[in-house]
Amino acid sequence: MRLRHTAARSLLTAVATLAIGLLGLAAPAPASASVLDIPPRGANDWSCTPDAAHPQPVVLVNGTFKLMAENWSALAPRLQRAGYCVFAVNYGHAETDAVPRAAAELKDFVEAVRGATGARKVDLVGHSQGGMMPRYYVKFLGGDRVVDDLIGIVPSNHGTTNPLAAPLGKLFCPACTDQMAGSKLLKKLNAGTETPAGPDYTVLTTRHDEIVVPYTSALLSGQARSVTNVVLQDRCPLDPFLHDQATKDPVVAQWVLNALGRTGPADPDFRPRCIGAA
Incomplete structure (x- = not known):
């Protein structure tokens, strides 16, 4: 029952966010003057120069229906304090556009970040759709040449059987259709190697x-x-976080920093400090 109520609240939040976007108050362009395009604290300092210890800027990629200021309110400042140049963007009309279109928009944003910072590569940290969609960019749009790390937080890599995806997809959300388990998009994305x-x-x-x-x-x-x-x-059996707020989990933040701070992906033997640990 608790999960059902949480899912209902998540849906109401999503629909409210989307309605604001469809009214024209939220724009995907990074330079928008809209209050809804205010970046999270610690992100989008276009004068930031990566240092030798943190050579790749970090691009944060929203989940469906999310706004960057809320989605990354905890993780963006933590990454900035750790020494990274951090960037975020609202994309794809509240992240409802079809995945290929969103991936093309991500490509443009990454190029803008690379141009501003002089970095050869970037690291991507994405939530939900934002953890899956960059794989389309990597696999089909040349992202394999410029992405060093791709870190997905509760990503929809093989889609979902959640019954809400189909009606939302039919109403206004091509990205929701793309994220249904067995969708044409996911079959294409996961054919052959999943990790180019x-x-x-x-x-x-x-x-x-x-x-x-x-x-x-x-x-x-x-x-x-x-x-x-x-x-x-x-690693942390009592970790209570569900899907929507996973980016605010301090355990997730530790894993993200571990992955960003080493050669290769996160260390599978890493032992984070669990919530409530002494």
Whole structure:
């Protein structure tokens, strides 16, 4: 019952956010003057120059229906304090556009970040659709040459069986259709290798995910040297975070920093400090 109520609240939030976007108050362009395009604290300092210890700027990629200021309110300042140049963007009309279109928009934003910072590559950290959609950019739009790390937080890599996806897709959300388990888009994306050479891949998921169902659909196949799959409760059994607020989980933040701070994906033997640990 608790999960059903949480899913209902998530849907209401999503629909409200989308309605604002469809009224023209939210624009995907990074230079928009709209209050809804205010970046999270710590992000979008276009004068930031990466240093030798943090050579790749970090681009944060929203989940469906999310606004960057809320989606990354915890993680963006934490990454900035750790020394990274951090960037975020609202894209795809509240992230409802079809995945190929969103991936093309992400490509343009990455190029803008590379141009501003002088960085050869970037790291991508994405939530939900934002963890899956960049794989389209990597696989089909040349992102394999410029992405060093792709870190997905509860990503929809193999879609969801959540019954809300189909009606939302029919109403106004092509991205929701693309994220249905077995969709044409996901069959194309996951055909052959799921993890093309170039980036290192880290997946962080929770057993409590009520949106990407089953939670195991987030996991990626690939060689251990370039792919690490993490189920949060395997290290922190009492971790309570569900899908929507997973980017605010301090355990997730530790895994993200571990992946960003080393060669290769996150260390599968990493031991984060669990919530409530002494």
